[in-house]
Amino acid sequence: MRGLTRDLVATAAFAVLLVFLPSVLREVFGRASVSYLSLATNALVLAVLALSWDMLARTGQLSLAHAAFTGAGAYTVAVLFKLTGAPLWLGIPLGGLVAAVLALGLGSVTLRLFGIYFAIATLAFTEVLKAAVQRLPTAVAGGAAGINVPALFRPTFVAGSMERWEVAFLRNQGYFWVYAGLLVVAVVISVLIQRSRLRAAFTAVRTNEQVAGVMGVNPARMKLLAFVLSSFVAGLLGAVEAHRLGSVSPDGAFSVHTTVLALVTPIFGGLYTTLGPILGATVLAGIEETLKRTFSEGYLIGYGIVLVASILFMPRGLVGLASKLVKRGGASTSGRVGGASGGAADAAAEERA
Amino acid sequence: MSSVLRATGLSKSFGGLVAVKDVSFEAAPGEIFAIIGPNGAGKTTLLNLISGLLTPTTGRLELLGTDVTAMPTYRRCRLGLGRAFQVVQPFPEMTVAENVLVGAQFGSEGVSSSEARRRADQALERTGLDRLRDQPVEDLNLLQEKRLEIARALATQPKVLLLDEVMAGLRPGEARQAVELVRGVRDEGITVVFIEHVMPVVRDLADRVLVMDHGAELARGTYAEVTSDPRVVEAYLGVEDDDSRAGEESADARSVREAPGDDAGATAGRDA
Numbered sequence: 001m002r003g004l005t006r007d008l009v010a011t012a013a014f015a016v017l018l019v020f021l022p023s024v025l026r027e028v029f030g031r032a033s034v035s036y037l038s039l040a041t042n043a044l045v046l047a048v049l050a051l052s053w054d055m056l057a058r059t060g061q062l063s064l065a066h067a068a069f070t071g072a073g074a075y076t077v078a079v080l081f082k083l084t085g086a087p088l089w090l091g092i093p094l095g096g097l098v099a100a101v102l103a104l105g106l107g108s109v110t111l112r113l114f115g116i117y118f119a120i121a122t123l124a125f126t127e128v129l130k131a132a133v134q135r136l137p138t139a140v141a142g143g144a145a146g147i148n149v150p151a152l153f154r155p156t157f158v159a160g161s162m163e164r165w166e167v168a169f170l171r172n173q174g175y176f177w178v179y180a181g182l183l184v185v186a187v188v189i190s191v192l193i194q195r196s197r198l199r200a201a202f203t204a205v206r207t208n209e210q211v212a213g214v215m216g217v218n219p220a221r222m223k224l225l226a227f228v229l230s231s232f233v234a235g236l237l238g239a240v241e242a243h244r245l246g247s248v249s250p251d252g253a254f255s256v257h258t259t260v261l262a263l264v265t266p267i268f269g270g271l272y273t274t275l276g277p278i279l280g281a282t283v284l285a286g287i288e289e290t291l292k293r294t295f296s297e298g299y300l301i302g303y304g305i306v307l308v309a310s311i312l313f314m315p316r317g318l319v320g321l322a323s324k325l326v327k328r329g330g331a332s333t334s335g336r337v338g339g340a341s342g343g344a345a346d347a348a349a350e351e352r353a
Numbered sequence: 354m355s356s357v358l359r360a361t362g363l364s365k366s367f368g369g370l371v372a373v374k375d376v377s378f379e380a381a382p383g384e385i386f387a388i389i390g391p392n393g394a395g396k397t398t399l400l401n402l403i404s405g406l407l408t409p410t411t412g413r414l415e416l417l418g419t420d421v422t423a424m425p426t427y428r429r430c431r432l433g434l435g436r437a438f439q440v441v442q443p444f445p446e447m448t449v450a451e452n453v454l455v456g457a458q459f460g461s462e463g464v465s466s467s468e469a470r471r472r473a474d475q476a477l478e479r480t481g482l483d484r485l486r487d488q489p490v491e492d493l494n495l496l497q498e499k500r501l502e503i504a505r506a507l508a509t510q511p512k513v514l515l516l517d518e519v520m521a522g523l524r525p526g527e528a529r530q531a532v533e534l535v536r537g538v539r540d541e542g543i544t545v546v547f548i549e550h551v552m553p554v555v556r557d558l559a560d561r562v563l564v565m566d567h568g569a570e571l572a573r574g575t576y577a578e579v580t581s582d583p584r585v586v587e588a589y590l591g592v593e594d595d596d597s598r599a600g601e602e603s604a605d606a607r608s609v610r611e612a613p614g615d616d617a618g619a620t621a622g623r624d625a
């Protein structure tokens with residue numbers, strides 16, 4: 001329980017930091033803070049997506065369906081406001097719920113699939129969902145052209161009392177806070193998993209489902225639970241994204257790009273941890289922005305090189321690299337034994353990755 | 354007394370291959386029941402049917418009076434069935450204590466976390482692993498891994514414990530310790546069903562023995578009864594027309610011959 005309290009206090013401190021970050025950026029950078037704030041927002045979006053994917057991966061389910069769940073959240077919001085005059089903030093929780101229900105359905109049929117077969121089934125699910133949305137009546141789902149979605153924040157320019165750029169800043173700040181709220185939700189779910197008996201159950205199911213069952217763990221329940229929690233978070237995220245982008249379309253909402261980012265980020269940051277996906281998202285968002293500014297054309301090539309290199313040279317991600325450095329510091333004082341076993345653990349982790 | 358584990362006509366076939374053929378037995382409370390037989394006799398398949406990793410093609414299995422024939426593994430475990438595997442399979446990313454804690458936390462319904470920790474500590478102590486509790490499982494040697502297998506099963510608070518060749522690969526002294534451990538478990542009232550190749554261990558531990566050959570029951574009775582049964586000796590020695598098995602007179606065969614005598618070769622559990 002002490003660990004849980006510590007983690008929740010750290011999460012609360014992190015949340016307070018996020019609340020004040022926009023104001024700090026504004027004080028320090030002035031007009032330029034608009035772009036810094038959108039960079040920070042990108043990092044938040046990526047962190048939520050990555051943490052959501054990681055929760056599912058902890059049970060050994062390597063999903064290629066994350067775009068399906070963010071897309072489901074986005075379309076829930078879009079269809080809701082196209083058809084009804086529902087309150088503005090109702091769409092987001094509803095998007096999470098719809099994604100969670102879809103996950104329960106998909107998860108039930110993929111229970112017996114492992115590894116690459118599971119991944120392919122989830123990828124197929126994304127495509128099926130996308131095709132289904134495209135074929136729904138245009139009056140409901142907008143067809144291939146998509147649907148417009150109302151904005152959550154519409155700051156208005158008041159001549160005299162504020163500058164032009166402040167309108168964009170206020171808009172960005174609003175979304176930044178909403179995503180920060182989502183990240184806090186995701187972190188709390190993740191911490192509750194990691195600090196309860198679920199962590200061991202998830203790990204047991206991931207490493208040996210049969211033995212987990214023989215020891216009393218219900219693998220089906222654990223896998224479905226992870227699927228529902230993960231997709232709920234992804235659905236919330238997709239719903240907010242729909243509001244921020246102002247429209248949804250099948251190609252955009254069910255983009256493979258989302259699925260790829262969802263799995264690359266936790267691998268880069270460190271799998272099966274709360275910190276890894278967040279670190280990975282922060283660093284990757286920073287790298288992407290830097291590359292984009294340095295090479296306006298073809299920056300994605302540089303981004304790809306960074307990812308390949310990181311997977312080759314730090315198999316356990318940033319978190320693994322950090323703990324290795326700490327261990328190496330300890331090993332120089334306590335002899336080589338610890339280092340040797342650490343090496344074995346690294347090799348085992350590499351195999352799994 | 355009623356039986357805690359009762360198999361009635363259990364069969365399992367994979368395609369055309371019949372791995373277990375019409376096996377029936379009962380294990381009484383507090384009994385140590387051995388399943389022996391040559392390699393490929395279907396012993397491990399039978400154990401998999403009992404623990405639920407396989408579903409029988411035909412037949413029925415009762416655990417503590419409940420029909421568990423089609424029950425998933427985790428529910429059998431919570432009902433009171435523990436299992437240690439032949440090939441040790443610890444969860445690699447956890448410490449020794451964490452491995453055992455999984456069984457304590459999930460092996461019974463509604464266990465509080467403090468009670469689970471107590472049960473895990475008890476299982477660690479029972480198996481002599483308490484000093485190694487914070488070691489990663491990668492650092493364990495074979496004996497310690499086998500102990501961990503038993504500790505994990507004990508942590509689920511079983512009423513029936515299935516052991517699959519836990520003595521295999523152990524040195525005589527180590528096997529003796531393992532025999533003591535199994536006796537201690539039985540003395541607490543836990544029924545033990547075990548597969549074993551080391552015949553002196555079977556002799557020292559088993560109240561009753563089921564001999565399997567080609568998936569079916571060959572003989573059943575006390576150790577003395579089954580080892581003096583000519584059919585059992587024949588199956589182990591491969592005197593029958595089965596050339597492929599006659600060729601490789603196995604350690605099993607030798608130990609079956611040696612065991613009843615006043616041996617020098619019998620090691621494990623002799624003075625225990």
